Amino acid sequence: MKPMRFGLVGYKFMGKAHANALSRLPMFFETDARVERSVLCGRDARWLEQAAQTLGFGKTETDWRKLVAREDVDAIDITAPSNAHKEIALAAIKEGKHVFCEKPLALTADDAREMREAADKAGVANQVGFNYRFAPAMALAKRIIDEGKIGKVFHFRGSFLQDWIIDPEFPKVWRLDKSVCGSGSLGDLGAHVIDAARYLLGDIAEVVGDQITFVKERPVVERMTGLSGKADANAPRAIVDVDDATSFIARFENGAMGLFEATRFAQGHKNDFRLEINGEKGSLRFEFERMNELWYFNAGDEPGEQGWRMIQVSEGVHPYWDKWWPAGHVIGFPETFVHELYEFAQCAAQGRPCSPSFADGEAVARIMDAVELSSQRRAWVSVGEI
Numbered sequence: 001m002k003p004m005r006f007g008l009v010g011y012k013f014m015g016k017a018h019a020n021a022l023s024r025l026p027m028f029f030e031t032d033a034r035v036e037r038s039v040l041c042g043r044d045a046r047w048l049e050q051a052a053q054t055l056g057f058g059k060t061e062t063d064w065r066k067l068v069a070r071e072d073v074d075a076i077d078i079t080a081p082s083n084a085h086k087e088i089a090l091a092a093i094k095e096g097k098h099v100f101c102e103k104p105l106a107l108t109a110d111d112a113r114e115m116r117e118a119a120d121k122a123g124v125a126n127q128v129g130f131n132y133r134f135a136p137a138m139a140l141a142k143r144i145i146d147e148g149k150i151g152k153v154f155h156f157r158g159s160f161l162q163d164w165i166i167d168p169e170f171p172k173v174w175r176l177d178k179s180v181c182g183s184g185s186l187g188d189l190g191a192h193v194i195d196a197a198r199y200l201l202g203d204i205a206e207v208v209g210d211q212i213t214f215v216k217e218r219p220v221v222e223r224m225t226g227l228s229g230k231a232d233a234n235a236p237r238a239i240v241d242v243d244d245a246t247s248f249i250a251r252f253e254n255g256a257m258g259l260f261e262a263t264r265f266a267q268g269h270k271n272d273f274r275l276e277i278n279g280e281k282g283s284l285r286f287e288f289e290r291m292n293e294l295w296y297f298n299a300g301d302e303p304g305e306q307g308w309r310m311i312q313v314s315e316g317v318h319p320y321w322d323k324w325w326p327a328g329h330v331i332g333f334p335e336t337f338v339h340e341l342y343e344f345a346q347c348a349a350q351g352r353p354c355s356p357s358f359a360d361g362e363a364v365a366r367i368m369d370a371v372e373l374s375s376q377r378r379a380w381v382s383v384g385e386i
């Protein structure tokens, strides 16, 4: 069997999630190429060697330019912060490597387009890290909608709520720096909600949005991850140039109405991603923190027996369920990464398009740019304008 040797860029939050997924993939899934953790890439050799040992990579590289040119690597997996995605992906594509890239695909829709065009032209497998698509209940929701069971859809309601930067003394980590992350709550959290909306209902035609930055200056910090950092009491302050919260209304191309909210200022909510979809014949409801459950209301049930029913999706309806445990033995957040990397490895080995691809990453980026423009103009913006 041919190998699929991965070069992984980054080893913190997402780096660990991907390394964990790559290690478990061959234990549970049969793949057409043998998935291997080959080379780990990070900038600082002092931490890199230790990380490579912990995460099970035999080789290291401190410069991603050298990583993408290596002959012992077939696929590049990018988990560096968002401003690094485009340059690394384009270089990897030029070397003929398959590319998996974390979301948001790029800082702007124009950059995302360039990446999609390059990948398509080179004919390499390309996928973007919308892992929430791979939660069991999302797959069932998609099947129910595609089979017409909830009929014509009227409403999509999606929110992603967190609370980790309410303290004004929380430092300006890279997730609060536009030059690194592109946008704040919109690109970090809203991107997942937009992808879920497109996955389940199709494309969005126009949007009207509102964005706000509640804490306009924060202490500067030097050593950080995207989610944590320490600043001393006398640290200088820097302007926060991204949104702390974004909400927007959308019209889908199929005529449905969408309501979206992404914030890191919702006290008490840690990773609260939830959706509700209302159709002519039924409704669906999903909360990521209970990702094995899908709530379904079927208006076709007998009048005296109608009500919301909770479907335990771990009982055989998820497309990958047979690979895991006996019925009812639920899976969680880390397994979404195993599923998405299985999809990627198989697409690369079989030469078929991946889903979600760079084209999906670009489509989400276009919607996000439209939301930002709309918030600046205080008016509706057609996504086609981006």
Ligand SMILES: NC(=O)c1ccc[n+]([C@@H]2O[C@H](COP(=O)([O-])OP(=O)(O)OC[C@H]3O[C@@H](n4cnc5c(N)ncnc54)[C@H](O)[C@@H]3O)[C@@H](O)[C@H]2O)c1
Pocket (backbone or CB within 6 Å): 009, 010, 011, 012, 013, 014, 015, 041, 042, 043, 064, 079, 080, 081, 082, 084, 102, 103, 104, 129, 130, 131, 188, 224, 225, 226, 227
């Ligand atoms: N799919 C998801 O659910 C999800 C969740 C969190 C983050 N993300 C995305 O993943 C990406 C990374 O986020 P994170 O939270 O893991 O960040 P992080 O700060 O925890 O880790 C970033 C890693 O990239 C490395 N890095 C930075 N610049 C580099 C460079 N030039 N060359 C090599 N390595 C470099 C850092 O050393 C670190 O190991 C972001 O694009 C983010 O939006 C996705």
